[in-house]
Amino acid sequence: MKFTFKGAAGIAAAMALCAPVMATAQDLVMSIGSRGYGGMVERNIKAFEAANPGTSVEWLKVSDVPGDSRKLYVTGLTAKSPTPDVFAIDVIWAGEFAQRGWLEPLSDYLGADTIAAYNPSFLSAATVDGKVFAAPLYVDGTHLFYRSDLLEKYNIPVPKTWEEVIAASKTVMEGEGNPQLYGFVSMWAKIEGLFMNWLSFTGANGATFFDADGNVAVNSPEAIAATQTMVDMIYKDKIVPDSILTMKPDDARTLFQQGRAVFMMVQDFVYAPLSAADSPVAGKFDFTRNPYFEGHPDGHSTAMGGWLLAVNANSEHKEAAAKLVEYFTSYDAQLAAALDENRAPGRTDVYAAPEMEKAALLKKLGNDFAVGVVRPSATTGNLYPRISETMQTEITNALHREKTVEQALNDAETEINSILGK
Amino acid sequence: MNRTMNLEQRTALTGIGFVTPTVIIIALILIYPIIQSVVLSFGQSSIDGSEPYHFVGLQHYAKLMGDSQFWNALGVTFTFTALSIPLELALGIGLALLMNESFKGKGLARLAILFPWALPTALNTLIWRWMYNSDYGLFNAVALQSGLADRPINFLGDTSLAMGSMVVVAVWKTSSFMALIILAGLQSIPKDLFEAGRMDGMTKWQEFRQITLPLLKGPILVALIIRSMDALRTFELPFNLTDGGPVNATESLSLYAYKVIFDFLDFNFGAAVVVVQFLVIFAMSLIYVIALRNKD
Known part of the structure; x- marks a missing residue:
């Protein structure tokens, strides 16, 4: 009893000493x-x-x-x-x-x-x-990763535009004749990364989320054309696997690392795993800025x-x-x-x-x-998560051909305006 | 006479004493949140405190009625329930009858049947997501190599296939749960009923229709209630398998409420979604309970 009391007194004294320092x-x-x-x-x-x-x-x-x-x-x-x-x-x-x-x-x-x-x-x-x-x-940011060895094999210069990426993909896919090889992969699952992708594509065509007057411009002709290219890459050009619609960044990275894709647009974190000693594509890939559409060399395409x-x-x-x-x-x-x-x-x-x-x-x-x-998160503040969700939904609608591109983006514009209370 | 009254009273008192703590705990962790959700759904407030709570009446419910994503989620939830429950029931009865027979390796078979149910849903779902994958999944490898398909099938990425793929996972996982409850019912059926039936020259099918099935009505209804409530609030399955995609084709009510509350931080509107979901499940349970009562 006495001992405990002494102990407690000691602790109290120590605390008192420490207090000014604390x-x-x-x-x-x-x-x-x-x-x-x-x-x-x-x-x-x-x-x-x-x-x-x-x-x-x-x-x-x-x-x-x-x-x-x-x-x-x-x-x-x-x-x-x-x-x-x-x-x-x-x-x-x-x-x-x-x-x-x-x-x-x-x-x-x-x-x-x-x-x-x-x-x-x-x-x-x-x-x-x-x-x-x-x-x-x-x-x-996102960058365009490419298989430098394959481009060299077919004498294709590093593409600068989406038109060149699509053409190069077709040449390599035909030349290799491997049904397991895709032209382009990225993260087109319904995630934030899809919205980033869409901003890259539309920015590459000179489109912006808001126009100069601050109006929602997601359905501008430039944005519609760029989104149509995404849809066509799946169904018309067939350089993109259907599975891209369920891919997250690391799924795309896995395919590219297995040597099953010529191009990939994802964030720079993939550089380390791709160039690791045991990576099948180590030394066979490089990256460049995301492509732009012909006539828009200044297009802001790096999400x-x-x-x-x-x-x-x-x-x-x-x-x-x-x-x-x-x-x-x-x-x-x-x-x-x-x-x-x-x-x-x-x-x-x-x-x-x-x-x-x-x-x-x-x-x-x-x-x-x-x-x-950058994504329109500063201007939209606490409404941003909802806007991103709307964009992800409508872009997915277009990519799945549930709606035409124009209809999907028009719906997105209406919905975003109602979220913003315009 | 007086002594028996006292004993009855004392028994009642002991009973109340035992029940009270449970009732208090249930009230705290179950009833309070329900009331709180209802209160939240009728008001408007901001989670950062910049906007104090004020009553807005049915505003959130009115918005809900015009919200296409909500109707989609409600439709997805009903479709999922309507597709998975009958399949689970049919398979569950089949499995229960099988487990009720005596054969070699019965213990092992029972274990195998219960295994999917014992695994956590999230884990199950990840396994299935991998098998469904169209680039490196098991199903596509088999389908492509055997020539059943000439191009990869995108089970989870195709709007027309995703729901079916999700139902398969649910049926695979929970049929064994149905089977377990029905098996318990099966084992409580007196054997002499079957003996009597056989003496009357009943076929196996007649035995099943006229003895087994009527006596299983109770266990089947219990299993149905529990599973329907589960299905109506399914969350882990779409969350892990598809995250509601593609194009919200598998976005259940729970998943939608989760997004509204935790991603959009709109607690009031989210509460309205939850209250509607609560009413739907409540109505469903009521139907079952009435059905059960009629049986007795």
Whole structure:
């Protein structure tokens, strides 16, 4: 009894001693997937802690599947939880989260020149009412991967346009005579990736989601023509397998890696598995910017994705949290991530760094981002998930020939206008 | 006399004492959410608290009536139920009769029959998704190599095939559950009834029609109620097999409600979908219960 009392008194005394230290110390919680940013998270946290004595950062590892981590965040943010202080968000959530008041505006903490260095199309996705709510961490986009050995065999130059891709696919498929070989694969299942694909195709024909006056323009003649090409690739040109309608990115990657496709349009994460030592297509493939349609060499056809860092609006350490965001997105940290972990920087000035000459792969990826197209998530905010769902449904209707392309896109326009309350 | 009254009262009191905790728990985890869903469905609020709850009456239900995706989901749910339940029942009775016979390796057969039901739906579904795959799936490999098909069949990606493919998985998985309940019913039929039947010169078919089937009515109805309720709120199956596709051809009510609530974060409208689904299942159960009562 006596012993226990002494013990409790000792703990109380120790706590009293610690209390002043605890009050000044800042314990930040940062939430990001364990794979997404590779080994950079731990490196950056260590360096940040060393540079900011008294501040410690706890890494809360969340799922790398965006839908799962989104549900986790939404639950916590709805309950006004002060943690995590800093968290990684998918580019398409930025507008919605900011509109809901869950994010602290970073414009108040970061300098104008820091913000000016960030990738502009990414920044636009995180800007609401002129305020920046998240800082681009890394960027990824879709690219056209192709079998360089097959194109060489048939003396076909790397295609620049969709017309050339279709023609090249036919030549190779006929030449090889292998019924198991397809011309083009991608992720056309009813997923977010399908909407990204559609933006690539329509952007390649000079179409935009909203027209210059801000009206929904998903059924513009350019968009209809581009969507028709997608449909024709399945049923008329027959260079795409029917199964593309159930493919997710990794399904397409598997087929391409087995040597069963000439072209593939997916995100850059496939580069590592495709070039692995045991990959059947290692050394036999390359990638280029997504094709455009004839007459639209400036068409924005690289569907962009990626992650940003944001500060929780209910965080108790906003200042320190913003500093952490600034550190992760600083020139040096981003350059290190590019060189050591192949993560495409979220700021544009890093691409000009002399060291980037060594990172030829990343530089090439970055070039394609110049013709990037982001999803309309910033302007539509918390209505974006519903708009994406509508687009996925109507594009699928067209691809399955349940509706004509024109009818599907007209229906999409009507539905989106009603969602937006227009 | 007084003592027996007291004993009865005491027994009743003990009974109430035993039941109360359960009732409280059921009220908390079952009835409260139901009431909360109804309340949510009649109001408008924002999950981030920027818009406090206010009553909007039948607004969400009016929107629901004009929502083509809801009607599609309702149709998908009914179609799925109407296709899968009769097949499961027929197969379940067959399996139960089989398991009721004595033959060599009966234990092994019973185990094999129950196996699909014991596996988690999500796991089952992933196995089937792989077998259905049109590029590397088992079914297409067999169909193509045996010459049954000259091009891959896209079981899950074709709007006219996806529902059928989903029903096959459901039947494969849950027939054994039907069989299990019906088997229990079969074993409770007194053997002397069959003996009497045989003495009267009944054929096997007459035995089945006039003894087995009438006495199985109870177990069959129970199995039907449980399975219909399951089918009307099917979620894991379309979620894992097709994610509602292609073109919402397999999007069940549960899946639609899930999307509205967790993807669109529209809890009020989502609650309206859930309440309608609740009413549908409630009505269905009522029909069965009345049917059961008439039997007695």
